[in-house]
Amino acid sequence: MERPAVRKRVLSLAALLVVGLLAAGCGSDEPEASSTTDWAAGVCTAINTWADSIKSAADPIKSGDISEDSLESAADDVKSATDTLESDLEGLGKPDTESGQQAKDSLDQLSSDLSTETDTITSAVEDVSGLSDVAAAVTTVGTALATMQTQVTSAYTSLTQLDAKGELQTAFQEASSCQQLTSAS
Numbered sequence: 001m002e003r004p005a006v007r008k009r010v011l012s013l014a015a016l017l018v019v020g021l022l023a024a025g026c027g028s029d030e031p032e033a034s035s036t037t038d039w040a041a042g043v044c045t046a047i048n049t050w051a052d053s054i055k056s057a058a059d060p061i062k063s064g065d066i067s068e069d070s071l072e073s074a075a076d077d078v079k080s081a082t083d084t085l086e087s088d089l090e091g092l093g094k095p096d097t098e099s100g101q102q103a104k105d106s107l108d109q110l111s112s113d114l115s116t117e118t119d120t121i122t123s124a125v126e127d128v129s130g131l132s133d134v135a136a137a138v139t140t141v142g143t144a145l146a147t148m149q150t151q152v153t154s155a156y157t158s159l160t161q162l163d164a165k166g167e168l169q170t171a172f173q174e175a176s177s178c179q180q181l182t183s184a185s
Contacts (some may be wrong), residue, residue: 013075016106026172029092035096035171036095036097036167036168036170036171037095037097037126037170037171037174037175038175039092039093039095039096039171040095040159040168040171040172040174040175040178041175041176041178042092042175043107043156043159043172044087044172044175044177044178044180044181045088045177045180046088046092047085047090047152047156047181048079048177048181049074049081049084049085049088050062050084050085050152050179051152051181052179053077053078053080053081053084053146054066054145054148055079055080056079056144057073057074058073058074059076059083060073061074061138061141063101066134067134068125068128068130068131068134068139071125071128071134071137071138071141072125073120073122074141075124075125075141076122076123078118078121078145079118079121079122080081080116082115082118083113085111086111086115089107089108089110089111090108090111092107095167095168095171097163097165097168098163098164098165098167099162099164099168100165102162103159103162103168106156106159106162107156107159107172109155109184110151110152110155113148113151114148114152117144117145117148118144118148120144121140121141121144121145124136124137124141124142124144125137129143129177156181158174159172
């Protein structure tokens with residue numbers, strides 16, 4: 001008859017341990033350290049989400065819906081996606097490798113570069129005052145989006161080659177979310 005009582009106490013203790021562990025991770029301003037593969041997966045997930053959002057933003061324009069409104073909507077979507085990417089990458093912190101700070105610096109630079117291109121897109125769209133300006137804006141937006149793609153690809157390649165020990169390269173190879181990114185490149 002005592003076994004259910006013992007079992008209940010063990011379950012209660014286990015629940016308290018789980019709550020304690022969860023609470024211990026709360027309240028820190030710094031992102032919790034994670035494995036290098038988890039970090040790489042976070043990078044790839046963030047980039048994949050951003051790329052999908054950028055493609056969706058450009059779809060109406062690619063399909064021929066070229067107007068001042070469609071350009072403004074696309075510019076807003078690109079800005080939102082880029083802001084989210086910057087936030088996601090910042091939240092990852094740096095990987096626990098010898099070149100972890102270099103990896104974080106590389107992502108910070110990518111965020112800055114993408115932000116600059118987003119500003120270029122926003123400026124081009126804001127300058128549209130009529131149908132005659134739409135073609136110039138579409139060209140500027142297309143060029144900026146192509147530059148952004150190149151920047152992401154370059155940053156990804158750079159990240160995989162940072163560690164002399166190959167820790168980051170291995171992590172990117174092991175992270176399942178990176179498979180989509182490498183197949184899209």
